[in-house]
Amino acid sequence: MPIQYPYDASLLLHDGAAAVTSSAAGVVASAARIFDTESTASPVGRFPVAVVINVSALDLASTDETYDFIFEGSNSATFASGNQQLGSIAVGATGRYTILADNEQGGTVYRYFRIRAVLAGTTPSVTYVAFMAPAVVA
Incomplete structure (x- = not known):
């Protein structure tokens, strides 16, 4: 049986409204999307999640394109410093x-999240939607 992750629009990291052709952080409604764990009803602290990425289009025409998705955490609301790759x-x-992923790494709890697509190659282009689904911790 496949695992299903519930979709919640408030946990959207990238809306897939347009193709991405260079490395960039996720956007929702044309604005950078940074998720703040303090904006949720959940208490700040450990926030384990599944980050679901639905890739609907991908350019591989030149055969040298690469696509990496990095889920990042930070304690800077602007991601200006102190960023940590969470997955x-x-x-x-x-x-x-x-x-x-989990926002607690090495004893540090990261408050802010974002998804970042890192593209390389001759003609990279990717269309995707990314969202978080909270993991249930027993």
């Missing part, structure tokens, strides 16, 4: 990908 995945085809 990542490289993709090479359309489809659904999942990153399991």
Whole structure:
């Protein structure tokens, strides 16, 4: 049985409204999307999630394109400093990908989250939607 992750629009990291053609952080409604754990009803602290990335289009025409998605945490609301990679995945085809992540790393709890697509190659272009689904911690 496949694992299903519930979709909640408030946990959207990238809306897929347009193709991404260079490395960039996720956007929602044309604005940078940084998720603040203090903006939720959940108490600040550990926030384990599944980051679901649905890739609907991918350019591989030049055969040298690469696509990496990095889920980042920070304690800077602007991601100006102190960023931590919480999880990542490289993709090479359309489809659904999942990153399991936790905002507590090495004793530090990161308050802010974002997704960042890192593209390289001759003609990179990717269209994707990314959202978080909270993990249930028993």
